[in-house]
Amino acid sequence: MSDSMYGQGKMSSVTRPPSGHRERRAAAELRVLEATESLLRDGRRFTELAVESIASAAGVARSTFYVQFSDKSDLLIRLAARATDELFAASDDWWEHDHSGGTGPLAEVMLRMTRIYRRHAAVLGAVAEVAGYDEAVAAFWRQRLDGYAEYMRGQLEAEQRSGRVAPEVDPRSTAFIVVWSVERSVAEHVRARAPRHDPAFSRQLARTAWLAIYADTTQRDER
Template sequence: MPSVTRNPSKRRSARRAAVVAGLLEVVEELLDAGELYTDISVERLITAAGISRSTFYVYFEDKGALLLALAEDVVAKLVDTASAWWELPPDATRQDVEQALRQIMEVYRAHDSMWQALVDAAAYDPNVRASFHEIVGLASSQLARHIREGQKAGSVRPDLDPRRTADWLTWMTERGHHQLAAGATKAELTKLAKAQSAIVWYTLYEGAPSRS
């Protein structure tokens, strides 16, 4: 007969996840309404989320820690979606690349206010800044791996420096999303994805041995 006693650590993790989910909904609603994360008080957050101040500080040291916790879900979605690009097979077409980049852009667009808050906080909070650069670094390392594997398969240009090329493309993508995709309509996202796919295609794939 299975025990009815739940693991305390699992119970605490489940409770924290529920608190984060409730606060994420509150924060994104306020950000989408045009408020700045720095201007939103803890009191407003806990009142809207229906939790006590003591509960808030059990899980979060401050608003910076909360922001990082809220961003985890968005980052996880972006990384999961971006894997569609990083895992493209050697025979992937330009249309495949465009579709993968469009999917990444759509996930970003759905959470652009949260990403904006993360970028803003990175300017003054060293913990957020370190985490932000770690996130971008992770994406860049995955893209560099894709480039190296593509070079071995002959589907990516052999003359490229994988790490530096990945760094450029990753930061270009992050800045492009931040400056161009935020608030964009579906029609505009389609045009942006087509333009980005052209840049990526001619940078990485066009002229590769298997595509000549």
């Protein structure tokens, strides 16, 4: 066997571990993620959670934690990524389907997003707290929301080309304003108000976002 063939074989074994090993690692990661979120929901502060406590709640060894995560910041980032994946998927449903029916369908999406935020409020609250002093977490959060704003900018540009969004609307600024203001508004609403207020809040949030995007077009069509 040549050296090059041996090298390729070794590389394959490193980059593609056996499927059983990958499945065990994925299962251990999921246990840690779910155990941590459960601890946070129970009122534990992320900054006060020791790795030993997280590992114990997940039923894994402390060493296993460090196989899965480089540190607690890495853990929090992955928890936040899971939560925002759900939030963005709800928003994507609106952009990817016909959304010419006014604010009603958008209000339904905002309600879904608000309820998702409630489910993950402990994690997202921890992100807001830790981002104040942990640059890795802060950079992740900025990148996450700015990345979605960039996606929304593309959607708005497509809407402009089709004539559904007025040329006066600046896609980049509008996307930035809508994404960041919706996130902050939902976070504060979830923190301060009971779930029974979610439908009315979502309707108003949808109206605000809709007007920011489509008001100029609506006024033009009415003239």
